[in-house]
Amino acid sequence: MDAELTTEGTEGRSRAASLAESLHKGSSSKDVLIRKLATPALSGDMGQCLRVLCDYVGASHHLLARYDLVQEEGLDFVVAADWPFDLVRRLESELATSYSQSTELEKCLSVLQPKYAILPDDAHVPAGTSRQYCTVTLNVGRTRLALLLLFPQDYVLSPERLREVGLLAAYALSLSANKGHKSDRDFDLTDRELECLFWIAEGKTSDEIATILGISRNTINNYITSVMRKTATKTRSEAIAYAVRNNLV
Amino acid sequence: MATTTRPGGNILEDATWSGQRPVTSRSDIFPKLVSLQRSLNARGFAAFRVAGASLPHKRRLDPEFENWSSGLSSGREAFIGAYGDALLAHIETSTLPVLWSAEEKTSFLDASDFTPFAVQLQERLLPYSGIAFPVRLGAVGNGYVVFPTIGGADLPGELILAVHSRCYKVMTDILSLDERRAAPSETLSEREIACLQLAGDGRISEEIAERLGLSVHTVNAYLGSATIKLDSVNRIQAIAKAIRLGYIT
Numbered sequence: 001m002d003a004e005l006t007t008e009g010t011e012g013r014s015r016a017a018s019l020a021e022s023l024h025k026g027s028s029s030k031d032v033l034i035r036k037l038a039t040p041a042l043s044g045d046m047g048q049c050l051r052v053l054c055d056y057v058g059a060s061h062h063l064l065a066r067y068d069l070v071q072e073e074g075l076d077f078v079v080a081a082d083w084p085f086d087l088v089r090r091l092e093s094e095l096a097t098s099y100s101q102s103t104e105l106e107k108c109l110s111v112l113q114p115k116y117a118i119l120p121d122d123a124h125v126p127a128g129t130s131r132q133y134c135t136v137t138l139n140v141g142r143t144r145l146a147l148l149l150l151f152p153q154d155y156v157l158s159p160e161r162l163r164e165v166g167l168l169a170a171y172a173l174s175l176s177a178n179k180g181h182k183s184d185r186d187f188d189l190t191d192r193e194l195e196c197l198f199w200i201a202e203g204k205t206s207d208e209i210a211t212i213l214g215i216s217r218n219t220i221n222n223y224i225t226s227v228m229r230k231t232a233t234k235t236r237s238e239a240i241a242y243a244v245r246n247n248l249v
Numbered sequence: 250m251a252t253t254t255r256p257g258g259n260i261l262e263d264a265t266w267s268g269q270r271p272v273t274s275r276s277d278i279f280p281k282l283v284s285l286q287r288s289l290n291a292r293g294f295a296a297f298r299v300a301g302a303s304l305p306h307k308r309r310l311d312p313e314f315e316n317w318s319s320g321l322s323s324g325r326e327a328f329i330g331a332y333g334d335a336l337l338a339h340i341e342t343s344t345l346p347v348l349w350s351a352e353e354k355t356s357f358l359d360a361s362d363f364t365p366f367a368v369q370l371q372e373r374l375l376p377y378s379g380i381a382f383p384v385r386l387g388a389v390g391n392g393y394v395v396f397p398t399i400g401g402a403d404l405p406g407e408l409i410l411a412v413h414s415r416c417y418k419v420m421t422d423i424l425s426l427d428e429r430r431a432a433p434s435e436t437l438s439e440r441e442i443a444c445l446q447l448a449g450d451g452r453i454s455e456e457i458a459e460r461l462g463l464s465v466h467t468v469n470a471y472l473g474s475a476t477i478k479l480d481s482v483n484r485i486q487a488i489a490k491a492i493r494l495g496y497i498t
Contacts, residue, residue: 030406030407030410031362031405031406031407034362034363034366034406034407034410035362037366038364038365038366041365041366042365100498101498103492103495103496103497103498104387104388104389104492104493104495104498105389105428105493105494105495106495107387108386108387108388108389108390108421108424109386109390109421109424109425111385111386111387111417111421112414112417113421138344139344139385139386139387140342140343140344140385141340141341141342141343141385142341144387160414163414163417164410164411164414167344167410167413167414167417168366168410170344171344171345171366173344174342174343174344174345175345175365175366198307200485201485201486201489202486202489203481203482203483203485203486205483233451234451235448235451235452235453236485237448237449237451237484237485237488238448238449238450238451240449240485240488240489241449241450241451241488241489241492241497244388244488244489244492244493245492245498247387247388249489
């Protein structure tokens with residue numbers, strides 16, 4: 001079994017071979033792919049998973065990013081990558097911009113749809129790599145991610161395969177997330193606080209929520225004050241906007 | 250194979266996703282689901298949306314499209330009763346397809362070459378087996394496409410992957426139709442959107458007025474008219490809706 005995997009691996013790494021395969025065989029290669037992906041996915045080795053997926057789709061480099069963390073300081077948004085470091089740094093601001101400029105609805109409607117873009121002119125790409133890169137967004141639970149792929153020049157991209165790769169990356173992450181490798185941002189809000197936020201977003205007043213939940217309106221107001229403190233927001237409106245933006249309600 | 254030469258790479262024609270006739274009404278969705286049902290050799294289908302997104306005990310699965318009754322002895326309610334909670338919990342952390350097997354030992358559903366990427370529900374609660382594909386788009390549009398099956402079946406991994414990818418497409422289509430239908434009868438004006446955006450960013454009316462060079466009363470009037478157009482009872486609900494509909498970020 002190991003030997004078999006190794007030969008397949010070498011074969012897969014040959015770009016020409018995998019291109020021919022994508023155009024002629026197509027189907028049976030998927031079973032091979034799923035088998036190759038299973039082991040690293042079970043052990044939570046996302047780097048290896050992504051290398052397998054890159055081979056399948058013909059990509060030369062991968063960058064899997066926590067799209068929802070990209071606006072924060074630092075490189076925490078990178079889940080796994082074999083992009084040149086300078087390129088990751090250069091693209092960080094582009095990612096943050098595209099994240100903040102698209103609406104939540106646009107984000108929802110573009111899941112698993114490959115998008116193509118050109119790297120900035122001043123970015124340095126590895127020799128033989130196309131300046132065009134591809135982005136596929138995916139969700140695992142409440143976590144939104146983007147898979148960015150670089151391709152060799154003159155490579156033929158298959159949108160169908162790119163979608164499958166996005167889906168398989170989500171599968172692999174689901175497996176490793178279930179093993180507790182990743183923690184989600186819960187903002188440390190309690191169930192009661194979330195419940196209050198939910199009803200406020202539905203347009204209910206403190207008095208109405210007090211009736212619905214059967215607790216006093218002062219308690220409700222305390223919950224909301226506590227939410228505003230935890231989320232560093234100044235008004236009720238901002239707290240709700242924050243909760244909606246972060247998929248909390 | 251149609252290949253168009255572009256700088257740096259070629260992109261195959263995207264036949265399955267954008268190449269087809271665009272979906273303009275809900276009646277375009279049904280045939281797509283029927284064709285997925287056929288490809289799985291299933292006995293029906295149902296597309297569910299997750300409603301009441303925020304709180305665990307408020308979440309439920311609402312049917313959007315279904316073709317469930319024919320040949321199935323228990324209704325869709327029985328399915329929700331049996332597996333609804335398990336599916337709702339699953340989609341919060343995972344994108345993996347979910348399988349269940351019927352009470353009768355001769356009827357089962359398996360995906361032996363897709364292990365470990367399919368989750369098998371242990372309890373046998375229904376007279377039929379089936380598969381449920383989770384679709385996680387973000388703040389809105391999440392749900393499942395479910396296919397009940399009869400008899401013993403071992404689904405090929407390749408097929409599961411292809412159908413799951415198309416389920417994403419179907420749920421995305423349903424969401425885009427929904428949002429078009431739910432769009433406010435009068436669209437929001439630029440001023441209304443600007444006021445909502447600033448209110449969502451935590452500004453109080455006085456600050457918005459100063460920022461936009463308006464009087465406080467005008468700002469409140471804009472927020473009031475926006476609230477009516479968004480069919481909301483107060484400005485907080487209007488802000489939540491405006492974010493979900495993509496008017497503000």
